[in-house]
Amino acid sequence: MSQLFPHLFEPIALGPLTVRNRIVSSGHDTVLDDHGHIGDDLVAYHEARAQGGAGLIVLQVSGVHETARYTSHVLMATDESSVPGYQAVAEAVHRHGATIFAQLFHPGREVMDGERGMAPRAKAPSDEPQERFKVVPEALTTAEVKDIIAGYGRAAKRITDSGIDGVEIVASHGYLPIQFFNPGVNTRTDEYGGSPQNRRRFLAEVVAAVRESVGPDAVVGLRISGEEKTEDGLVATEILDLIDHLDGLDHDGRDCLDYYSVTAGDSSTLQGAVHIVPSMQVEAAYATNLSEQVKKITDKTVMVAGRINQPHEAEAAIAEGRTDMAIMTRAMICDPEIANKSQADRVDEIRACIGCNQACIGHFQQGVPISCIQYPESGRELTFLPRPRVRARDKVLVIGGGPAGLKAAAVAGEQGDEVVLCEKEPHLGGAVLLAQELPYRSEFGGAATNLTAEAARAGVDIRTSTPVTQALIDDIVPDHVIVATGAQQRLPALEIADDSLVIGARDYLREDPNLPTGRVLVTDWKGDWIGLGIALRLAEAGRHVTLATAANFAGAAIQQYTRTLLVSQALRTGRIEFLNDARLVGVDADTGYLQSTLCEIVHEVADVAATIVSAAPRSVPVDLDFGTASVTVIGDALAPRTVEEAVYEGLTAATEIAARQRTVPA
Incomplete structure (x- = not known):
């Protein structure tokens, strides 16, 4: 048990299950699907977090109805073809002692993609337009509403019968269930619109249908925004009233809901959407004031998301009674081993998320698999992990101590090579050190700190204030050279x-x-x-x-x-x-x-x-004789781009060096 984080690593009951700790990887779209199903890449992604010590892993959204396709790559749980994927990921996560749930989802009017680039088509309670994606939805008929409710139940049973431990109904961020509750979105006049009782009927019937379908032994939770934080959005008092009503629902004497997953924001506007994945401008653990309010009205387990990137933030929120469990999703995208490291009190080894949003949610919004600018192995587990170990140590010279050079040196060192990194400046980090000077960007310097620490732990011989000269090369006689000299400022013709x-x-x-x-x-x-x-x-x-x-x-x-x-x-x-x-x-x-x-x-x-x-900027050239050494140019030295490309190319350069040698599994 951790001496630093005793509350974080205390087991907790969720319905009939016991989760080994309070660290949660919440549902987040990865674009790692295999034609709408769970494939090997997605299994490997979640297995890495389970192996890294996470207590609970919640899969990305699974569509419950054919009208729930909000992107071209959404998982669908509408027929039996989805079952093998759920079975595979459940087995992989359980193998490492973690618990796994799946999200049940319908977007309503929050649809991003249309077929083959056409404008999105959406179904919602009413035809109220959606501002952010510029969608005018079709109003659902009463018969369609009832079919979607039944779809939640069918999907829940299919998923839990596949070995998944529980399901989470997504009513957060302005998606379909909360659209029914919002009087600004729901202008219906049938039994699902009008009075507060009618507007909450859809979600109440979904909850009841899911519990009836999965029975008493599976866990059922609800994800909900404690406040939508957008103009004319739902406020905390309205959400708390809804939760209070749902909290009393039961089926055959068994509570319908076992937990609440609290977040913030609303997808329909830019103002509200920033809270879906809050960036480094937002205060750490800022949404725990919302989960704290939910805890006051229920005795069920409450978990919360919202920039909880460090174990001490999670520990404090739990110890102070603001939440029972801490959602640390991006923290685990950046460092899948954060739970194991925290439990062993190895906090100095944690690769802390900096909240840049560049390769996680940024990739998703581009329709490509998510990753992390600091840890590009995320989402590429089958390509780069486990790290190979070389049989015989080669000498690797890395020229440049920016993100590209640091990542290359760290990975080469971890693989077992003898690595020397030379940086002409007295400090490491390259252009990252300039980025942190900008407003609301100070955390970006953490990328340099993290990469420097990784290189040092890997045994890299780090030499600052050391320009690479011909004499130095002749002294080292490297087998491999990685050029990561970065870029320099230039002005246009003016x-x-x-x-x-x-x-x-x-x-x-x-x-x-x-x-x-x-x-x-x-x-x-x-x-x-x-x-x-x-x-x-x-x-x-x-x-x-x-x-x-x-x-x-x-x-x-x-x-x-x-x-x-x-x-x-x-x-x-x-x-x-x-x-x-x-x-x-x-x-x-x-x-x-x-x-x-x-x-x-x-x-x-x-x-x-x-x-x-x-x-x-302009790449910095290198004009030296490296003899018979293999030479790889990476990052801005190859072509000026961003930190993401630099770190990724550092990883690939070092991996390719290992591939040239005879290696053994890690």
Whole structure:
């Protein structure tokens, strides 16, 4: 038992089952399905978290009705073809002592994909339009409503008969069950609309149908947003009244529900959707105030999601009575072993999630399998794990101590090679150290901290303030060289008057110069964190800013939920003017000139005291003789991109080195 986290590792009863600890991986779409079924990739993904010590694993949503297909890759539990997948993942998770549930789902009007790129078609209580996905749903007939309710029961029985321990009804984030309860979405006049009693009838009948179908021995839970946190959304008092009603439902003397999984937010608006996967701008464990309110009205188990990324956050929430179980989903995407490490009090070894949302929910929203920028093995378990061990140690020289080089060095060291990493600067981390200087981005520095610690634990000989010279290469005589020298700042071709101040974004972040009084023009070539972050930093310091981006809009390259919070904060300052689809072409004493990317128009921004330019960087070349060593160039040294590509290429470069050697299983 952990000395640091005694509450977190205390077993807990859920209905007739006992879960070994309080750590939960909640339902989250992985895009690891196999044509709508559970395949080998998804089994391996969840098995890694079970092996890593998670107490409870909840599978991603399973559609309960043919009208529940909200994406092209949703799992479906509507026929017997789904059974082998549920059996396989149940066996894999149980093999490591964890408990596994599956989510029962219908999106209602929250549909993202249409068939082959066509506009989505959705079924909902009424034809009230959905703002975020621009969907106008078809109103369900009464007969269709009853068929969907029956579908919940049929899917629940099919899943639990397959060996899954329980099911979780998804009524969170504005999905179908809560659409029926929301008077702004449900304008029906039949038995499922109108009065509060009628509006909660759908969910009550779903709960009853599920319990009747699975019997007394399976666990049944409810996932619900404690508050929708959007304009005209449901507030906490309304949700608590609904839970209070559901809490009293029973079937043959057995409670219908065994637990509540509390989250926040609503999918129908950008404002509410940020709470589906809150990014690093949001306070850790912020939703525990909602779970605490639920605990006051029920004696059933309560779990909560909302940026619980560290074991001490989970321990505190449980010890203080704000929740019974802690949902740590992204923490386990980033580090599947976080539970085992926490239980053994090896907290310094935890690879902490930084809440960037880039490769987890960001990948899902692109329709590709999820992963993690710090741990690209996530979602690729069958490709990269278990880590091989080399039979004979080769010498590996890694040039550059940014994310790419650190990951390559760590993996090569873990595989058993003799690794030397040289960084010319006195510190490790590369461009990550600049990223953490931006507002609401400070946690990004954790990526460098985590990767540095992994390399050190792997026995890497880390040499800072050490440029790689020909003499050093001749001394080491490496068998393999990995070039990860990163990228450097460059400015585009501009017409610049002699008396105008123009500074590159990297120089600005490194030097933090005193800029002259007046408006600052920030130009942004990509629509990523840099331009928007610098503009926000200046505005919060009291400066007036024009943010001109060559992208369609500020933050276009940032994951949607993260961008929403950043731009909303920028709007609140009242000091930033936005100019989209415009590239900088010239600057004189007090004016910036920007060419429209769409047509021949030239925009003039007047009264400019200084211009900060975020432009495409340039790879740093290496011109050395590596002799007979194999040479691999990775990350920004290959082509400037993001941390995600850098870390992934560090992993693949080291893995390929092992493949060239005779290896043995880990």
